[in-house]
Every structure is written in structure tokens, then in C-alpha cells.
Amino acid sequence: MTSLLILVIVALLGIAIWQLTKIFDLTQNVSGNESCDSEIATDKDNNIQGYLMFGFLGFIYALTIFSIVKYGHFPLLANSASEHGKDVDNLMWISLALIFFVQTITQFLLHYFAFANRGRKDKKAFYFSDNEKLEMIWTIIPVIVLSGLILYGLFTWNAIMNVDEEEDVIYVEVYAKQFGWDIRYAGKDNVLGKANVRFIKGVNVTGADMSDPNSQDDILATELRLPVGKKVVMKMRSQDVLHSAYFPHFRAQMNCVPGMVTQFAMTPSVTTTEMREREEIMNRVSRINKVRSERSAELVAKGEEALAPYVFDYVLLCNKICGRSHYNMQMKVVVETEAEFNKWFAAQKTLGQLVADEKAAAEAPAVEEVVAPEQNTQELETVVDTTAVVAQVIK
Incomplete structure (x- = not known):
């Protein structure tokens, strides 16, 4: 992993040096320099870049749709287990919907204007210093939307943080x-x-x-x-x-x-x-245990202990x-x-x-267990046996 990271960094440094070299060449714009003239964008270059911008826009939308269909189960946006959790989930859904809507519109406008206003020889850019109506629109609308989100979040926050002294x-x-x-x-x-x-x-x-x-x-x-x-x-x-x-x-x-x-x-x-009895949770547990079962089979084949079910x-x-x-x-x-x-x-x-x-256990006197050595026991048995033999001879 470290080697891969080093290779990526070296590659990025190489690209950066290459781009800096091109920029340096462009700054040395001297009349009659063919290398500089070759770097000037033509109408064909601008058309290609304009269509590429639209192609990239389609790529963004396709990737977004694919990600939602494939990975859009959003595990922390459903099945909350607290009373305030529903409000948090609703707030997240509203935020995601707004972000998705704004992202879709702004990305389309960004790429459309990049295509529509691509460079042409006979076209000049229209410039105006300000537009009060536009400034009013893009200021008031975000203020209203963000104020609504903040107020919703504030009420939810107060429900989590505030505790009535009379509550049980x-x-x-x-x-x-x-x-x-x-x-x-x-x-x-x-x-x-x-x-x-x-x-x-x-x-x-x-x-x-x-x-x-x-x-x-x-x-x-x-x-x-x-x-x-x-x-x-x-x-x-x-x-x-x-x-x-x-x-x-x-x-x-x-x-x-x-x-x-x-x-x-x-x-x-x-x-x-x-x-645990909810269908979504049961399906998730089933998927996890399927993966763990496959992993356990590999571990058992290596002589290692299998994973416990989740x-x-x-x-x-x-x-x-x-x-x-x-x-x-x-x-x-x-x-x-x-x-x-x-x-x-x-x-x-x-x-x-x-x-x-704990204090009583620490203060309790230690009890020493005395065990007679095994050797002494054997000696005792021998003495007894000898006495019995001697007594028999005397008789």
C-alpha cells in the first residue's frame, strides 16, 4: 500500500512538472514561435471541449443514478431506535433531497453554459458588472431554505438537550x-x-x-x-x-x-x-452471516477457528x-x-x-494451607509396617 501511494505521488509530481513546463512555454510568447502558436486553441478544439463537457455531465448523472440504485440503502436513514431519531432522519432526507436537486440544476447549468459559450473567433463575451434581481434571487432563496433547516434542526436539538426537572x-x-x-x-x-x-x-x-x-x-x-x-x-x-x-x-x-x-x-x-425481528435488519444480518460463512470456510481450511455468527x-x-x-x-x-x-x-x-x-477481602487474614510432603507420608507408612513385623517376631 505504501509503495502504491509513493508511485501515485511520483506520477502526480510528474504531471505537475509537465503542466508547469507548458505554462512556462506559453509565457514565452514570441512572434514567429511555432511552438507557441500550436498551443493556441482553435474552433475545433473548443467544440471538442464543449462536447466533452456535456459528456462529463452525462457521466456524473449516470454515476449518481447507479450509486443510488446499487448502494442507496442508506442504513442510518431508517430504523431509528429513539423518539428523536425520526426527526433526525427526516432532516437528513430533506437535506439530501435539497442537495441532490440543487446539484442536478447547478451542474446542468454549469456544463451547458460551458458548451454554449465555448470560444469562437467572431464571438465576444457579454459582461455586466452587477444585476440586482439575480443577486436578490440567489441571496433570498438560500436564506429561506437554510433558515428552515436550521429551525428544524434547532427544535430537534432542543428535544435532545433539554430535560424538564419534573420529568420522570x-x-x-x-x-x-x-x-x-x-x-x-x-x-x-x-x-x-x-x-x-x-x-x-x-x-x-x-x-x-x-x-x-x-x-x-x-x-x-x-x-x-x-x-x-x-x-x-x-x-x-x-x-x-x-x-x-x-x-x-x-x-x-x-x-x-x-x-x-x-x-x-x-x-x-x-x-x-x-x-432484530424487523425484515430489513434480518436481511442485513443474513448478508453479513453469508460473508462470514464464506470467510469461516477459508479459515477452517487453514486449520484456524471459524467466525461466530453475527x-x-x-x-x-x-x-x-x-x-x-x-x-x-x-x-x-x-x-x-x-x-x-x-x-x-x-x-x-x-x-x-x-x-x-473489596475492603473486607483485603483485610481478611490469609489462610495458609499446610500439606505434608509426599516423602514424609511414605516414611510414616514404612515405620508402621516395620513395627507390625517386629511385634509379630517377638510373639
């Missing part, structure tokens, strides 16, 4: 570090205790301040479980560098910044089980390049019914219990 929500802390995630739930008091990186020790992996009463009933977890239909306030922290908590299926993302707490709110709307799960990813193992920084997310979530939540030990158990 649960608080979850997502703690980022190279290269993984730790989860801390607010306990029965529904208040996350204070935390600081200086308090990280043993089981207290998120650095909760155990002197804060609100920290005692917090719950630590190795996977993120959420109840469907319940608003969740995510509070983000980072232990080391800048990370970004990205929930693609929930259409949510927030930077995790060292030294500060960021947050957003969302309401999961589809359980993991329900999403099962759909929501995921939490890091969307900032945070180091060498950034690609592996992900966590499984489970969305389930509120009854299932409450059952799981009730079975978890609180952070206070975990810290107490």
Missing part, C-alpha cells in the same frame, strides 16, 4: 477511557454521586466520591441496559483524552471531554428483540480517533422492557457494597 427520567454516566467504556447508574435516589479521576481505585473504576452519600447506591455495569419508552439522561466524562460517545441507532452523539461533564437525553423506542445488537462506539485501539472501543447496548430492566437493576450490587466487599 433515569440518569446514567458513560465514562470513557482508552480504550473502553464504564457505565454508572444512579441508584434508588436517582442522583449520581460526585466523581473525580483521583478517586479511581479497585472496583471504583469511574472515580465516584464515596464520601458523597449519593454515590453509595450507584450501580456499576459492564454493558449499557436501557428501558424502552423511558427518557434517559446520559452524562459523559473522559478519563484521559477526547472521546465521542456515538449511538448510531439512536441518532445521538456527544463528545466526552476530560475535566468536564457533557450530557444529552434520549428515549429508546424499540427494544433489541423488536429490532447477531444484531445496538452498540456504543467512540467516534473520535483516540489512539491505536480506537477501532475496538465499543460496548453492547441492550434495550428491553421496563419490567426486564427493573429486574436486572434490582439484582445488581450497589457501589457501596462492592467497595465494602
